[in-house]
Amino acid sequence: MIKKYATPLAMTISLVSGSTIAAENSSTAPETVAVTADRIEKQLNEQSVALSIISQEDIESIGHTHISQILNQVPGVSISRGNGQENLTAIRSGVLTGTGSCGAFYFAEDGIPLRAPGFCNVNELFDVNAEQAARIEIIRGPGTAVHGSNALNGVINVISQAPSTEPESHLSFEGGPDKYGRIKASHSDTNGKHGYRISLQGNHDDGYKDESGFDQQKMNLRHDYHGETWTIQSMLAASNLNQETAGYILGKDAYKNDDRKRENPNPEAFRNSSSARFYSRFEREGEKDSRFVVTPYLRYTEMEFLQHFLPETPLEENGERTVGLQSAFYQNYSENVTLYNGFDMEVTKAYLKQSQSEPTKGPFPTGPHYDYEVDALYSAWFIGGDWQATSSTKVNFGGRYDIQFYDYDNLMIDGNTAADGSACMPNGCRYARPADDKERFRNSSFNLGVVHSLSEHTDLTANAGHGFRAPQAAELYRLQTQQLSANLDEESLNSIEFGLRGDWNTFQYRTSIYWMHKNDVIIQDSNRSNINGGKTIDRGLEANFSWQLTPTLLWQLQASYSKHQYANNALTADGNEVDTAPRQLAGTLVRWSPFASTRIELEIQHQGEYFLEEDNLHRYPGHTLTNLRWRQQYGEQLYSVVRINNLTDIDYAERADYAFGNYRYFVGEPRAAYIEVGIDF
Template identity: 45%
Template sequence: MRSPNPRILYTALCLTGLSLATSVIAQDSNEEVSRIEQVIVSASREPETGLNLTLPWSRIDDDALKLTGAVHINQVMQRAPGAWISRGNGQESLVALRSPVLTGSGGCGAFYTAWDGISLRAPGFCNVNQLFDVNSEQAGAIEVIRGPGTAVYGANAVHGVINTLTADPRQGPEHGYAVEAGPNDYYRVRGEFRAEHGAHAVGVHFNGVSDGGYKDNAGFDQQKLTLRHDFSGEQWQVTNALEATNLNQETSGFIRGFEAYKDPNLKKVNPNPEAYRDSFALRAYSRWSRETGAGQLSITPYFRRTSMEFLQHFLPWQATEKNGQESLGLRLALSDSIESFSWSTGVDIDATRGWLREVQDDDFSPNQPAGVHYDYEVDALSAALYGQANWQLTSRLGLAAGLRLEQNSYDYDNQTDDGSACAPEASACRFFRPADREDDFSNGSINLGVTYALSDDHRIYLRGAQGFRPPQAAELYRLQSGQEVADLDSETITSVDLGLRGAMGGFSYDASVYSMQKSDVIFQDADRQNVSGAKTRHVGIEFSVYWTGESGWYAGIDGNIARHRYDSDANLLGSRLDIEGNDIDTAPRHFGSARLGRDTALKSGRSLTTELGWVHMGSYYLEPDNQHEYEGHELLNLRLALALGKGFSTTVRVSNLLDEDYAERADFGFGAYRYFVGQPRGVFLEFAYSPE
């Protein structure tokens, strides 16, 4: 039986949620006011009240993270409007944030994914799966900025920022443990420890997962560790943090054929049982801050290291890629406030050595031969100067403005023979290695916003902002089809937002209307060459509506309605028609989620939280010509968390409650529909203990 019309369901639920909310406006509750007025650190790297920010933001707090108990980060990011973390196999993902799902070697460069404000990967060396580098499962919170970031963010903060914050070691229980089991031999253990002694506080979080995988030969093992030490001295405030993650995954590829995800004979088939992905990431920083005569000084040196090896099962010749990077960075910032005026200025420096090696074991054809396809190192340096200021002009009118100037430089060193990787008789060699070279990209961005207080708890804001990303190293130096030089420009975006947020009683809301124009878009043309110069346009509305009622009831909706279109014709790989005005592939016009729950106090100090969640994914086109389409889906998820007393608790999570057939992501390539299969109904049971 087909699902009800998604548009009807979506509209009905929105109207239902709004009617529920407006019916309780008069109730006396401060919980939702605190949701709007909660402290946000991602906008300026300093704590700020979210109500007054002149930009669209979301915050997923610790309680939501624990209740969701995400197996994959896409499950918790459904609580942020405009965000869709498209799940691949295992822990793989692609990001959409106020954008289509962006693929290709540089698509990940449009998003600034961070850990305590520090980018997970160095500028120019992003990876589409980089969100599995961070311990989001045990974070203190996840903050999201939609659209270009403020001046404190530079390269890659184009469509938005996803910033995972470490947990405060001075908050929470002294220790806690949990074990969890689920379908397909899924097991997870986690633990946390906190200790305080005088001016020092230490927090330790770790978790380990073993998953047998829903599909054949498609499981994974993953371990994550986060350490944080805080020190409060007479002069210096210090935070030291370290995080390490490791992933060993057996990978499953697409299944092929129209609506193959509905075929019980294909759903569990792994067409690539030989595929794998191994990844390791290590990051650390030390943030020192103190008051000086000129304001608050902050000094943050940091280090990052990543390494990854995987089989390119998505290509017929199945080469093996190994890549990695090591970085040293330094952030210097000075901030102060004088009555109604506050400002911050700083310098960011990031020095990275990145490397990539691609090798094919067996001959596939003269154009895809065995041997080394690419082997190069790149020394990269990013240096930036920024300033951001906020000025409360009157009791109601505020102004925010920022400027950033950034230089990104690459020194590329080819470690193998220059030129074609094929023998002379090859007709169209797929792999070309450019000669050693240096590339420099200078960019700047500005943002300007005004906010007006309609009342104490309601704000309207208007914001204009720019963002940019330089070409990624893989776009510049991993060339194909005889392209000797990739003459690329930085992508840029200009965004305008009109937003409204506020709270009254148990009701809170946050909505924004936006229009964004992106220029010099980098893409691979029909000749498989990396070029820039395309344009895209992005318009939409995003909204969050939350309500807290009496007797522990609560409800929330996060959604967006948008159009992401090609704004110029381009000789795009995979396209045969004039695509100007077409929807960008994998860009649903609407998606979102809603939840209805209740916190119930039971006898003997026990309590029960019950939450029913709804996930809506609209239909979307699968290729630039808009000739093939995925119909979308609706999912229900149920979560029950029971506090048993004396520190013991248990949680039951039921994913895909109605056992719907759906695709986590759909695609069309090489002449066939391709799908990552969504998993059927699954029941996950967790037992936990932490002292009261």
Template identity: 40%
Template sequence: MSVCLPVFSQEAYLESLVVTASPFEKNIGEYPESLSVLSAEHLELISHNHIQQALQSVPGVNLARGNGQEYLPSLRSPVLSGAGACGSVLSLEDSIPLRAKGFCNINELFESHSESARSIEVIRGPAGTLYGSNAMHGVINLISPEVGGREGLPFRGVAIEAGPHDYYRAHVTLDSGLRNNSGVRADLSLTTDGGYRDASGFAQQKIALQHQALFDGVQVRTRLAVSNLNQETAGYINGENAYRERSLSRENSNPEAFRDAYSVRLSSQILMDRSKGGQLQLTPYLRKTDMRFLQHYLPGQALEENGQESIGLRGSYLFALSDDLEVIAGLDAEFTRGHLRELQKNPTEGSDFLRETIPLGKHYDYQVDAFSVAPFTLATWTMTDTWTLYGGVRFESLQYDYNNKMLSGRTTEDGRSCGFGGCRFNRPEDRKDSFQNLSPKLGATYDFAPGLQFFANIAQGYRAPQATELYRLQREQTVAELDSEEVSSIELGVRAFNNRLSYEFVAYGMRKRNVIFRDTEYFNQSNGKTSHRGVELALGYAFAQNWRLETSSSYAEHRYRDKRELQGVLLNGNLVDSAPRAFGNYRLQWLPRQEITTELEWLHQGRYYTDPQNQHAYSGHNLLNFRAQWKTDRWTLSARVLNLTNKAYAERADYSDFTGDRYFPGEPRSIYLSASSEW
């Protein structure tokens, strides 16, 4: 089990409580899933500037960092991009999705307040039974700190950090502690970064306000989270191995590109503990997001504006049918109103075809109302002292009501036809669409001995088509006849934990069908198939006094399994692009004194293809990072050296028929210093 603690012990492991695999807190060993937990101590040592830096210590997670706070997700999957990519990994904060069903954003984790998280829980593999649509490859859930922590004590703290390229970050926490079973907490994070590349800096502000109270057996935890991002964006650099040229890696051919994103979430978790009648948990929530960004990567560089407003409720009831049978029954419901506008202000540059088919003015302007409702149940049957069975099922209905606010069809904004057969952008007539899905699961755990456990899990996940895939059409396609993506998964694993050694070894196989992609004619299709097989190892070993080794290793093969052709090449059997077979994270920790922690980290990224035809590739890379922390009762001083050997590498490599090899270059050696005080 990937539990990162400063000093490992069996007691600490068993006392780790998680909520991601169940609506109610349980010990980490009570699940048949592959579940990793990054502790507060681990997150404090990592002190990530980007969420990728924290999650790369989880097996199977291989986020590809873009510019600023952007990234592409990967969890037991290739690095996901393009049509069908967004929404395949569900991102949560305190078990509330950051985005509404059908309105995902591929970069959505930058809206979470990860800088103040007390833990990050990751389910690797389908989790549709509990979370429904989008929890197809897995779930990333950031858990915010409680008022007063576990001890209920007051806390006030300030942290400041500085790094290269005018990087500065400040974090302030004010916590009243619990007094008479009530208290408040505020977390503020402010970050500015000038950017390694030209015109690529960002400024981000996040604040979380929380009130917690306990009265008459009812616990209420209300939280307001607000984030704002203003980012200057740098795109790919082009040319074979261009990332190796330091001067070229600093260039930005799109200095005009930007992204502005704002989000606010309000939720209230109400837990009623009825010792004999069970536990009832209700979580109503509100959500609002707005985003503007320049599509610098497309001809015409249109400006996109999108947003959504949601109201939802998650409800769960835990009760016992007998001494050995526990049941959770729940209902999730959500209503969302989303909108999207795309406006091109400047003439398209390039060939006559591009200039004619990509016109000035609005390309899209629509509103979508979405309603989802999903009953689910989970049961735990303790058969014997060693055997436990888990089973559950979820039914989810998602309905869209699409309203086009422009002329329908393939015309300019004012109704004129484009040459060369018509405009690229096609706006469907008003319509309604609905999707219904089942997500069953069956799992088991077997305790060989204290501290040694076998587990098995069979699960199915799904991802309903997103609004942009259904209504943002191109060329001759007037209706996107898409089905929900589905994945079937089986995994077998063994995990052990004792005073010196902990590990979790998992083998899994998954098959996806109805994979959504954009074909060579710019049609959104859903008849793709892929397979995913791999093994994962998380290991922690205290091999000597004050020395500890932690590893996170993954080997997987992700392949196309359908009859698609691309430029005359049959893709069936090819490795999916942006999918290294092997990658891993290896950390050696030394604690020379109780107040000092040092860590040397080795990051391995294996070779991978950059095109579906498997004709172009990135050779991979190896990086070293070093961290040191000195901590007293009131003060903490930290230093981090990233890319210790100053290696030239690519955060992401890709291949385009238009530009050839292209890369997001990695940063050279970077040193960050921080100081914090608490009282």
């Protein structure tokens, strides 16, 4: 068997679930494990990464209707909700926007990215079945040697539920305001060496805003095989979303105006998205304490949406087809040293189209704007190790080398014209199409960390890391005005972190302090050209506490204080704060179980004020939300859950910014009660 040492990246651990933390300190509880740091299971309390675990218990208790409600439980993480199922992500950063901003995050299911490198989508988390997951693992800061491109600011990995050892079925119904309804069903069993689980869910929401709402369906079908030589884990995942999208409302403090909260200035907007993924993970143990893991996989996505946030609301259509492979070999060379290495590759065929049905208006011509295909090849080799240097000190290290190829084929006329070659008056067309092109990017990343045990209950950690992201295809080929060649370089990020953590039977804490410097940030200049040259500095302090005050009363607190600044004047004045980057994020939860069949949770989440644009002239004041949840068990099979979001019914904005001379808001929903009834049999 592979010995379990620390993973290749040293940061601090941050847990979300109080029950999970308690399990670590119970001699009768099963081990708490995580796989995100290096693809094989390792005990969580032996790992040094800044890894937060959202447990299945918390996923089921929170019962999120949007991914932000569950991920915002983690210190240093802020998911801003758009309309419907849309979102923007921040991990130790401001909320990143723009064509390729999503390239700073590595979103995965069972360790396999939801999109190919170079083809991210800011909303791609709505593809994954997080609502029926076994757990969600989040790394804050640059990823490890097994991640590579896009693991710049963080990693979010949704872990699917494994088959049960005994027959198990679940069915639940949920209802809420605006004709919200959800049904979830699952069934699992194991027969000899074979186990399977099918998880299904469907949602309908008429939407709080006028002429909005969505229908969404997700499915996971997983099969596990445990043979004498090979262990094989296979899963087919699929999702479908049909959404009527509501846009921003405009005007200072418009989110406080009761007469405007349901206003939808873009009733014509919509988003349709479908995805399917399949993988089989083959794993075997070899001689001399070795292990080999290889995972071939397939990926398919299709999306079309009306870009209500752009003038004349053009329609975008995009998609990708991917064949990929992950592999890793692990070897114990002694009692104190484990080394691993592996090779990853993907072949992707992607396309993007944009067209306008509205009449030509100035620089916005009727008809096609973009129509291109990109054939991409991605390959990477990595190596890493764990060294138990002394009885109290562990050293972790890892390195990775990536190569990204793009072969771009423009299917329209080249240049800055309308589709028929005519000029846009008076100053040219908004959109520009480069000629056919090929690009290649080579990148390397590394991590080096130390975990030192100060005592039986206390650890000190230190870590240095370097991450990167290649330019996304849309940043290279979806150009504007007179730019016909982007000539972009990779973004890079350097990170240093120190942490302190403690574990006792009833009390646990995790704290960390970090500094990150991002170089060659891809920005859009005043001529609407995509260029490198931006720099940012991110500094912060994160803390997480859990205290089992009595056997029936648990208190948790997570908080972060950070400052995110521009480090040069490429976009705005040097030293200005990054927009949509609140300095304070905090949350506290009290869980009371007065009876074995009753659990009541009171949760408070706070988001501090933030600037709405890079010149720091306009602000959003922040807000504090209160949520209440009550779960009641009736016998061994039947249960009910009542969830009340925004209990105090405050006025707030899910997301705010200032652009084109206007305050813009996605309005937060008022007090809303959801009732779920379920049966396990």
